[in-house]
Amino acid sequence: QKEVEQNSGPLSVPEGAIASLNCTYSDRGSQSFFWYRQYSGKSPELIMFIYSNGDKEDGRFTAQLNKASQYVSLLIRDSQPSDSATYLCAALLYNQGGKLIFGQGTELSVKP
């Protein structure tokens, strides 16, 4: 079982819709979670992080964490074509000395 798992997609949503990206993790010692966006040919850029159960909102983005279910999600409201990218979920594994481990990424396509 991979430490961080994501559906590779592609996930296609129409412009203006809500895009929902999901991530599960296996290490219960993971405490912090990060969402990165990576455009083709570019390096990952941090969108937001979350370490408490519940929701965290930043503009059009909402991260959700459920530690009991070992589940993290990212919601993008009012999706725009410029949101089309690969979204990477990462978990900071405290039990493994603080390694930041990434999922395979979910490709999102927002259609005009």
Next chain:
Amino acid sequence: KAGVTQTPRYLIKTRGQQVTLSCSPISGHRSVSWYQQTPGQGLQFLFEYFSETQRNKGNFPGRFSGRQFSNSRSEMNVSTLELGDSALYLCASSVDRVNTEAFFGQGTRLTVV
């Protein structure tokens, strides 16, 4: 504030050669992590340095090594290059290892021929 700087941006090497990649973290950041990114495997953790000490290592052969200097700049070295080492190598810096965000450089695209 300058971001994470990686040099060189592109490299072409021949099988059997060795290569050294450099990463200058954001000023004040003491943790530097290295990742290998390939289409098939995604982002894979190589190792992490904090205050000149390797704190974590991923599942890569000993041909992959690194070090960190007192100014937090880091280098990684790959010896006896193989075709499969062709990848984008990314470094990320953070203030420390606990609950802090990691910021990536632009990466070094290594092609082994």
